[in-house]
Amino acid sequence: EVRTQVAMASRRASLRGLASHCLWLLGVILLMDVSARPANHSSARERAGNREEREILPPDHLNGVKLEMDGHLNKDFHQEVFLGKDTDGFEEDAEPRRSRRKLMVIFSKVDVNTDRRISAKEMQHWIMEKTAEHFREAIEESRVHFHAVDPDGDGRVSWDEYKVKFLVSKGHNEKEVEEKMKNGEELKVDEETQEVLENLKDRWYQADNPPSDLLLTEDEFLSFLHPEHSRGMLKFMVKEIVRDLDQDGDKQLSLPEFISLPAGTVENQQGQDIDDSWVRDRKKEFEELIDANHDGIVTMAELEDYMDPMNEYNALNEAKQMIAIADENQNHHLEPEEVLKYSEFFTGSKLMDYARNVHEEF
Numbered sequence: 001e002v003r004t005q006v007a008m009a010s011r012r013a014s015l016r017g018l019a020s021h022c023l024w025l026l027g028v029i030l031l032m033d034v035s036a037r038p039a040n041h042s043s044a045r046e047r048a049g050n051r052e053e054r055e056i057l058p059p060d061h062l063n064g065v066k067l068e069m070d071g072h073l074n075k076d077f078h079q080e081v082f083l084g085k086d087t088d089g090f091e092e093d094a095e096p097r098r099s100r101r102k103l104m105v106i107f108s109k110v111d112v113n114t115d116r117r118i119s120a121k122e123m124q125h126w127i128m129e130k131t132a133e134h135f136r137e138a139i140e141e142s143r144v145h146f147h148a149v150d151p152d153g154d155g156r157v158s159w160d161e162y163k164v165k166f167l168v169s170k171g172h173n174e175k176e177v178e179e180k181m182k183n184g185e186e187l188k189v190d191e192e193t194q195e196v197l198e199n200l201k202d203r204w205y206q207a208d209n210p211p212s213d214l215l216l217t218e219d220e221f222l223s224f225l226h227p228e229h230s231r232g233m234l235k236f237m238v239k240e241i242v243r244d245l246d247q248d249g250d251k252q253l254s255l256p257e258f259i260s261l262p263a264g265t266v267e268n269q270q271g272q273d274i275d276d277s278w279v280r281d282r283k284k285e286f287e288e289l290i291d292a293n294h295d296g297i298v299t300m301a302e303l304e305d306y307m308d309p310m311n312e313y314n315a316l317n318e319a320k321q322m323i324a325i326a327d328e329n330q331n332h333h334l335e336p337e338e339v340l341k342y343s344e345f346f347t348g349s350k351l352m353d354y355a356r357n358v359h360e361e362f
Helices: 002-036 044-056 077-083 096-110 120-149 159-169 174-182 191-207 218-225 231-245 255-259 269-290 300-307 312-326 336-341 343-347 354-361
Strands: none
Touching (some): 044 120, 044 159, 077 120, 096 336, 096 343, 120 159, 120 218, 120 312, 159 174, 159 191, 191 218, 255 269, 269 300, 269 312, 336 343
16 A cells, blocks of 8 residues: 555656646747747737828829839739729639639620620720729728828818828827927938938928918828829929939930839849849830830920820720730730730739630630
8 A cells, every 4th residue: 555655656746747847848849939930020009000101101102003103113003904903813822713714704894895805995995994993092092091191170281290190100209299390399300201201391392282382182182192193293203203213414214224223233143133124124115115206215294194094095005015915816906815824914823724714714
């Protein structure tokens, strides 16, 4: 009996030891897991702050516009004017059969005369329709953001009201900023933020329609965020792009100026490939679309026409170019097989087995 009690006590001690060892192992595993996580996970507050900053800043990328505000080519342009807001179902992990069917539904909508071919005119009308869709979306978003920066709800926003919201999005204390601005005290901001503020103030003044009162209405605020909605602001955006790219100060762009690489050096072959692609894409765009009279020089007027998303002549040129990309039988139309084969150009997704599936999907 004594031996039994000793054995049981020994077993309990072993179990306690094993439990302690398991807890220690669990602690090590948890520590390893924590240390293995990336250090750049942002908190919910940071993410919310970043989202607020994006909302009140004019976006660099404008849907359905050929160039970004910084003068870079809009790589998603063809997908934006082919899909509009209808991008669901074309993600990398989407089910291919469903994506093919969805693409063929879009094909049927573009093919207005139902002859199972898309002509340049049909594509032009579709591009204009999808661009108008992006316009409506921008108006809705701008309305929400306007009310967010219009604290007293009087339907007009002053530069100072906007400046406070912008600095708060950059991490400044709202009450402190308001107090300093009220007392005319200097605001301490870093050099980059100060430069952004000066550029935004220029844009604010441009969006303020005559008679100028430095107060933006909802429509003027839309022009501030989305210059593609206003002829005056479109001119201003073009002027900014030319200013940034123009190296000899003649207020127009030569091909070398337009294709000059952005700041940065090529450190490896992959970087060189990206740079080669940059030059090739921009050269093609300059020569085939922007330089309308093909004299080797792009004027502000030519760039403005090119940037105008509601320019019907441009939409027709784009339609012809989009068709030419996939028009394998050279009949100046797109057939279902061609659209499916070149699905990556139109949707951003590669849909395989296009030939075998086209008839059952269409």
